[in-house]
Amino acid sequence: MSPMAVRLAGISKAYPGAIALDEVSLGLAAGSVLAILGPSGCGKTTCLRLIAGFERPDAGTVEIDGRRVASPSSMVPPERRRVGLVFQDLALFPHLTARQNVAYGIRRGPDATVRTDELLELVGLTADGDRLPHELSGGMQQRVALARALAPRPSVLLLDEPFSSLDQAMRTQLRGEVRQILREARQSAIFVTHDQAEALTVADRVAVMNRGRILQVAAPEIVYAEPATPFVATFIGVSNLVAADVMAGIATTRFGAVRLIGTPAGQVAGHALCLLRPEHFNIEEAPDGAASSGSWEVIDRRFSGSEILLELRAGDGERLWVEAGSRVRHLGLGDRVTVRLRDVETIAFMRRSSGGHGGGQVPAQGGLPLAELVPPGRGDGIGESLASSPPWRAS
Amino acid sequence: MTSLPGLRARRAVPSHRPPLGLVLLAAVVAALAVVPLIHLGLRVVDGGVESLQPLLRPRTVELLISTLVLGLAVTAGAVGLGLPLAWLTTRTDLPARRAWSILAVAPMAIPSYLLAFSFVAALAPRGWLAELLAPLGITATPSSYGFGGAAMVLTLTTAPYVVISVRAALARLDPAADEAARSLGRGPWAAARVAVMPVILPALGAGALVACLYAISDFGAVSILRYDTLATAIYSQYRLSFDRSAASALALLLLLMALSLVWAEGRVRRRAALQVPHGARRAPRVVSLGRWRWPALGLCAALTVLSLVVPSVTIASWLASGLRRAPQLWDALDALRDSLLLASAVALLALVVAVPLSWLLTHVPGRTSSATERLLYGIYAIPGISLALALVSLTLNVAPVLYQTLFALILAVALRFLIQSVGALRGPWLQISPHTREAARSLGERPLGVLRTITLPLLKPGLLAGFAVVFLSTLKELPLTLLLAPAGFSTLATDLWDSAREAFYGQAAVPATLLLLISFLSVALLMRRGDVQA
Numbered sequence: 047m048s049p050m051a052v053r054l055a056g057i058s059k060a061y062p063g064a065i066a067l068d069e070v071s072l073g074l075a076a077g078s079v080l081a082i083l084g085p086s087g088c089g090k091t092t093c094l095r096l097i098a099g100f101e102r103p104d105a106g107t108v109e110i111d112g113r114r115v116a117s118p119s120s121m122v123p124p125e126r127r128r129v130g131l132v133f134q135d136l137a138l139f140p141h142l143t144a145r146q147n148v149a150y151g152i153r154r155g156p157d158a159t160v161r162t163d164e165l166l167e168l169v170g171l172t173a174d175g176d177r178l179p180h181e182l183s184g185g186m187q188q189r190v191a192l193a194r195a196l197a198p199r200p201s202v203l204l205l206d207e208p209f210s211s212l213d214q215a216m217r218t219q220l221r222g223e224v225r226q227i228l229r230e231a232r233q234s235a236i237f238v239t240h241d242q243a244e245a246l247t248v249a250d251r252v253a254v255m256n257r258g259r260i261l262q263v264a265a266p267e268i269v270y271a272e273p274a275t276p277f278v279a280t281f282i283g284v285s286n287l288v289a290a291d292v293m294a295g296i297a298t299t300r301f302g303a304v305r306l307i308g309t310p311a312g313q314v315a316g317h318a319l320c321l322l323r324p325e326h327f328n329i330e331e332a333p334d335g336a337a338s339s340g341s342w343e344v345i346d347r348r349f350s351g352s353e354i355l356l357e358l359r360a361g362d363g364e365r366l367w368v369e370a371g372s373r374v375r376h377l378g379l380g381d382r383v384t385v386r387l388r389d390v391e392t393i394a395f396m397r398r399s400s401g402g403h404g405g406g407q408v409p410a411q412g413g414l415p416l417a418e419l420v421p422p423g424r425g426d427g428i429g430e431s432l433a434s435s436p437p438w439r440a441s
Numbered sequence: 442m443t444s445l446p447g448l449r450a451r452r453a454v455p456s457h458r459p460p461l462g463l464v465l466l467a468a469v470v471a472a473l474a475v476v477p478l479i480h481l482g483l484r485v486v487d488g489g490v491e492s493l494q495p496l497l498r499p500r501t502v503e504l505l506i507s508t509l510v511l512g513l514a515v516t517a518g519a520v521g522l523g524l525p526l527a528w529l530t531t532r533t534d535l536p537a538r539r540a541w542s543i544l545a546v547a548p549m550a551i552p553s554y555l556l557a558f559s560f561v562a563a564l565a566p567r568g569w570l571a572e573l574l575a576p577l578g579i580t581a582t583p584s585s586y587g588f589g590g591a592a593m594v595l596t597l598t599t600a601p602y603v604v605i606s607v608r609a610a611l612a613r614l615d616p617a618a619d620e621a622a623r624s625l626g627r628g629p630w631a632a633a634r635v636a637v638m639p640v641i642l643p644a645l646g647a648g649a650l651v652a653c654l655y656a657i658s659d660f661g662a663v664s665i666l667r668y669d670t671l672a673t674a675i676y677s678q679y680r681l682s683f684d685r686s687a688a689s690a691l692a693l694l695l696l697l698m699a700l701s702l703v704w705a706e707g708r709v710r711r712r713a714a715l716q717v718p719h720g721a722r723r724a725p726r727v728v729s730l731g732r733w734r735w736p737a738l739g740l741c742a743a744l745t746v747l748s749l750v751v752p753s754v755t756i757a758s759w760l761a762s763g764l765r766r767a768p769q770l771w772d773a774l775d776a777l778r779d780s781l782l783l784a785s786a787v788a789l790l791a792l793v794v795a796v797p798l799s800w801l802l803t804h805v806p807g808r809t810s811s812a813t814e815r816l817l818y819g820i821y822a823i824p825g826i827s828l829a830l831a832l833v834s835l836t837l838n839v840a841p842v843l844y845q846t847l848f849a850l851i852l853a854v855a856l857r858f859l860i861q862s863v864g865a866l867r868g869p870w871l872q873i874s875p876h877t878r879e880a881a882r883s884l885g886e887r888p889l890g891v892l893r894t895i896t897l898p899l900l901k902p903g904l905l906a907g908f909a910v911v912f913l914s915t916l917k918e919l920p921l922t923l924l925l926a927p928a929g930f931s932t933l934a935t936d937l938w939d940s941a942r943e944a945f946y947g948q949a950a951v952p953a954t955l956l957l958l959i960s961f962l963s964v965a966l967l968m969r970r971g972d973v974q975a
Contacts, residue, residue: 062458098879098883099882099883100879100882123882123887124879124882124883125882125883125884125885125886125887126885127883129883130883130884131879131880131883133876133879133880134876135874135876137874137876137877137879137880138877138880139877139880139881139895139899140872140877140899141898141899150881150884150886150894151884151885151886153885194880194884195883195884197884198884198885
């Protein structure tokens, strides 16, 4: 295992009247990029501020490069932590030129000018070094902020919603540039965002947070395919949580049986919600006039250029998001389709009270309070916050 | 997007509790202002029926009435002048509109007693204006200044407050609201009633109340023009008859009048604040004055002559005759030295207190902040003469060591002008997001280094403006200096007041000239700060 650039262990932090962080543990491997993803107010910015040294934890410790920098009783001040910060509002020094902003954190010496030039070139601002921040465009300001934070060669770079003030096109472009710069410099970095596309495309690993807790830390593909909790499943991508009965590693849904990923046969059984993504289905146009029991009505249609998503409603009121394949792209509202599940593997969330059989129809999506739903095997002793995939997965 | 990074919307930093030191500082400021006033009240009440006696004299009722009448007349005059001036300088094709819009508010920088003095001097026998008017058969005597003179001088001084307030409202006015009313079938007048009046009226009310407050609190102009109000009576009771309980009772009365006005002003202002502009606004239509531009120009010119040209010419003429007698120049230099000493000390003290307080107001929103803000407004509204008398009384009775010391004077004047200093720093503080300092910390700078390399450079314009505005205000300050200054300490303002009272106009030439220069510097500063815009 590679050495840790940053390690949070059991961090809790409360503000008067609210808990911001609840026993958060998190590690960042040196040279990698981690995204902390969550809705606003989930505590992700507080995480960054704790690492940077602007907040003191109530419990737990923070280590940077193996050195303890914060605990409830000791604090290394921000200026001695070797942490680079890019703020959401950039916080450029408005009275200093771009070059002076970048040079601010570089120790004075013969190499200072060389290093400043190097960074300005890295972010493509060699020609604009003598301009003041307010004379630069939004994207240029962003680059200055990045170069300034990288200049002192920090152990870790922290970025707080770094692209949120830019328009869509600029955001996509800068996202790619930043990713490349970080990769080339092998710079350890943590960035915070509420934009899942940003987290999934830029980061090596994604930590999903909600209400001060970390729900899952994993590679983007794993977070998408094998979310640890129903919250993660619905927060990332479009998802259908469909009622199912689980037995022997197979979930039986209204669409038929689905294999569950890596389930040791017979270990768990009972009612569950099965995660089915839009691309897990094949759609066919229903035969003329066949409002038969098996057909679904198209009630919404979302076109996004490369793909089309359809929302369907069954006769019993259940709703489902599916991807429309090339043969059914012409379908519109009111058309009827039949739905067939592809041969896929997925995961399911067991209901806590697995004893109560025959409890009637389980609402497919959104009808259950999420607190009632826990990943199976919660009792294994593996903390939810450290889970990288459903714990029943064969290891 | 080219706005300064620090001005973007930012997430509130979670800790909203102000640091204890700042709460203590605000409490000390509050105590400094409130304790003397409470002491004043207690003295009046403690004396029992006897000390309330002065309040029941017919003379007191007369004073109360004369003060109120002056307040009402000045308010009416300020509204009558300010409203058309505000409209003419923003919404019409008045020739040289930009110049007039500066000239229309410039008189607020000239102290009322200087204007009063220049009229008295100009109309005195052999005064330039008297000689100009004599062939027309018009003669003026000091007795005829009285009410008319005081009302005119104070109207000229206070009209700019109405202009500024109404002009801000006119700038907020959305032409689309008027057009919406028209499109819904209203005629031009009915549309104006719906779309224009609700925005203009609160602004007009706020401006009018400031003018009224100024008029009833004014001490210098009314005493030079020999019109008796509560303010002049307080001074003469105290200074001439040494009847402190009578003076205290009158000071309390004046204070109560002022505070009820401030209360009313606060209510009006809150209503004015409800008019929130939204959406993109187009530039307002410009009204073509046509033939009316001549009377409009006449109005602007007349006002400028009265409020700016008369004092300048008068003082220039007295200077020309006064300078021939050199010794007075040296007297004036003494006063100048004392003035500069006082003003620098006051401006510095106010700045030292204002830096943390303005940080509190801009960076820690909450109850402490809004209470501090109200406190600062309240202090500024206390009539100078009431505050002065309260401080005299407090120092005499409780802390004789401080009575008529330079220290007490500096403290009192700094307290009075604190809000100006805070106002100058507010803008620069708003530019410094907490993140700016955190960014510097994370780049390896210690807290003191951040102060030196980031915070102070960014605050510098505000520090300079805050120092300058309090410095200039202190140079012009009269009642506090008059009552609290140590024996032998005289400023330009008190020198001018003394010689004007004794009608030694030649002696007043040098201090008046210097004060006029200081006033013009104040105008320049107002313009640079953007309070006065075309």
